[in-house]
Amino acid sequence: MWNMLENYVDSLNPSSLARYIEKTKLIDGADPYRIMKDQWSTDDKDLPDITYPDIVNYLVTTESSYTLEDLKDYRSLQSYNYFVSGWVSDVMHCTINDRSIIIAKVQRSLNVKAAPFLPWIITESNGVIRAAHCNCITGLGETCSHVGAILFTVEAVVKVRQMASVVDESAYWLMSHNVQKIEFSKVQDINFESTETLKRKKNQNVTISPFPTVKSSNKVKVLEVAPPTEQEMAKFFRELHESNAKSAILSLIPEYCHFYGPCYLNGPLPKLLCDLYDENWTKMSKYELFDYCKKIMLSFAVTAEQADAIEKETRDHDSSKQWLIFRTGLITDSKLRAVYSDDIGQPSIYLLKSICYPKKVKPKQTNCYCNHLKLAHALYTETMKSQHQDFVIYKCGLIINPSWPFLTALPDYLTSCRCCGEGTLQLKCLCCNKPDELIDPSAVDNCFIKTENGQILLRQDHPIYYQIQAQVNISRKAYADIVVITSQFTHVERNQSNTRFWEIIIKKVIDYFRYIILPELTSKFYTRSNSKLAITDDQNKDFTGEEALLS
Ligand SMILES: [Zn+2]
Ligand SMILES: [Zn+2]
Ligand SMILES: [Zn+2]
Structure with missing residues (x-):
């Protein structure tokens, strides 16, 4: 037409x-x-x-x-x-x-x-x-x-x-x-x-040869083969399955399909925060909207089974599309310090955007594959194996705790050993993320560690400490380990939950989720142009340094 x-x-x-x-x-x-x-x-x-x-x-x-x-x-x-x-x-x-x-x-x-x-x-x-x-x-x-x-x-x-x-x-x-x-x-x-080939052929046709090229006659001779019998097919699928190759064809075969497909489909999924937006809410008054957000807050829940399924589904961060979907609207461990110190009366637009509209971060940017981290992982594993009983370490997805479903922790690994129980591990390389002078122990303001009674410990006002506390509390594990590599030294520390610290943080996070995140997710309250509260991005980049450190 x-x-x-x-x-x-x-x-x-x-x-x-x-x-x-x-x-x-x-x-x-x-x-x-x-x-x-x-x-x-x-x-x-x-x-x-x-x-x-x-x-x-x-x-x-x-x-x-x-x-x-x-x-x-x-x-x-x-x-x-x-x-x-x-x-x-x-x-x-x-x-x-x-x-x-x-x-x-x-x-x-x-x-x-x-x-x-x-x-x-x-x-x-x-x-x-x-x-x-x-x-x-x-x-x-x-x-x-x-x-x-x-x-x-x-x-x-x-x-x-x-x-x-x-x-x-x-x-x-x-x-x-x-x-x-x-x-x-x-x-x-x-x-x-x-x-390229198509072009070359076309060019040969159009520009070189003034005569139509003769079609080549070297046809491939097709052998006559009888179609496989049902038994042969069954044997083929069985062997394919036993090879553990995870062949995609098996996901279509009734006997094997349950080994495939996302595990969360087996249970009901929590209501996704990225689906909350509705244009109707943009016409509401501020008070109506905040009231509505309170209702969402009260009904927003993630069950233990759902949390478990989400963790498994998102283990492979780099290839998991679900990872971004589930993360939308959740406050991640690395943003906790920024959220805690943000002003709810005049929130940082940059921060709330990074929570409500997360972007896929390329591995290069996070440097999570730098050699320092590979080395740290190898050394940590080796040391733990030699000093702890039955030590195991495995990849970890988004951890959500049903008590605080608006928070999520993303440690690099989950660990366990018979002597200490289960824990989390976070690896951090500051050489590849920060200029050296910032982690010089003498540059107190930027330093993440302090000396206390002759012991070197994470500073409690530093974003890294917030992150590690989030990991141990949200995961409910016995401990959260962290390995930080700087150009001059490597700091390894094991943290248990600091309950008093966590209680103070949680109070603020609940308010932040209710008054900042939910109004934004439901109606783009802070970023839509007609909002009186809209603040330009430029005024709100003050914490980017911290975030770069924590990505
Ligand atoms: Zn055009
Ligand atoms: Zn590095
Ligand atoms: Zn142990």
């Missing part, structure tokens, strides 16, 4: 509209998006002779981001890619005032199911390009990739047409078929050749 954008001009702002009208003056003021269907021709023979020099001329002389160097290497351009991949379709053409108007559909690169873009170009009959337009956002600049894609397509059609007139009509098969619809295909039917 050919859906023209009849009302397109109405969507343009005054300056874009003026420019649009200026361009259409070339064709007596006709709007290409409003030209009637029967005026368009789809016959390739009518297309103007656009040549590569015409394209270069147009793209370089029009205000655009293309440079001559880009165009020299045009095969690497996105627009050329669109053409090669067959994303240009329904090329149509008509003539007004001796000039050609060419319009086509160009599939969207990010969303193949959405309506394609409809770029158009105006050329002289000799192929000189006079104007172009596209309904994509960058198209207002007149040289977007979609316009480029049409130009390359027409140029190729013209080239093939010229060859065809030398040889015969059959040369038309050289042009690739346009991608009309993207459908699911059997793997055996998919062409896995890279765009």
Whole structure:
């Protein structure tokens, strides 16, 4: 179906509209998006002779981001890619005032199911390009990739047409078929050749050989094989299962599917905090909203089984999509100090955004894979194994405690031994995260340790101490171990729960969750533009240093 954008001009702002009208003056003021269907021709023979020099001329002389160097290497351009991949379709053409108007559909690169873009170009009959337009956002600049894609397509059609007139009509098969619809295909039917190869083949066809290449006849001979019997299939699946390879096909086989799939599906999931937003709440008064948040607060609960399932489901932080979903709105151990010292009357927008809209942190940024940490893990494990009975260490997901479901702890590992019971382990490398002078023991303000009765201990006002207390209290384990590596020394400390400290913290966290996090999650109370309380980000970056340290 050919859906023209009849009302397109109405969507343009005054300056874009003026420019649009200026361009259409070339064709007596006709709007290409409003030209009637029967005026368009789809016959390739009518297309103007656009040549590569015409394209270069147009793209370089029009205000655009293309440079001559880009165009020299045009095969690497996105627009050329669109053409090669067959994303240009329904090329149509008509003539007004001796000039050609060419319009086509160009599939969207990010969303193949959405309506394609409809770029158009105006050329002289000799192929000189006079104007172009596209309904994509960058198209207002007149040289977007979609316009480029049409130009390359027409140029190729013209080239093939010229060859065809030398040889015969059959040369038309050289042009690739346009991608009309993207459908699911059997793997055996998919062409896995890279765009590079496709381009090379197309170039061979279009630019080198003036004659259609002869199809190679070295077909692979397919052996006749009888389909497997049921017993054979059963044996195959059993062996696959026993190999422990976790083959995806087994998730579809009734006998084995229960070994697959997320474990939380087995039990009811707690209401996810990221689903709380509802536009209706934005119209509420502050008092109504806070009252509503109080109700959510009272009903928000996570059972022990759910907490357990979430922990297992999120063990592999880096690949677990659930990790971000579950984390949304929860106050993590590393943010505890910032939350505790934040002013509820004038909250830090940066902090609340980092809690309500967590982003995936790349491993590189957190340096969690730096060699220091690998070494620390190895040394810790070795020491524990030699000094404790039956010591084991394993990866750990998000820990939630049903008593404080709005908090979560993310220790690196869970540990256990017969002599001390179960615990958590946090590894931290400050060499890769902080400049050395900040952890110099003499730089008291930035130091995370202090000397007390000849013992070196974590400072209780330091974010690291808050984090470690969160881990031991939320996980309800017997202890929380921490290994901090600095460029000068390595600090290892075992912490038990500091109950008095924790009680004070929890009071503040409850208020913070109720008055800051919930209003934001339900109605974007602090970040929406009409909120009187909205505070700009710039005023609120004071604690970023601490957070970098704790990520
Ligand atoms: Zn465009
Ligand atoms: Zn490091
Ligand atoms: Zn032990």
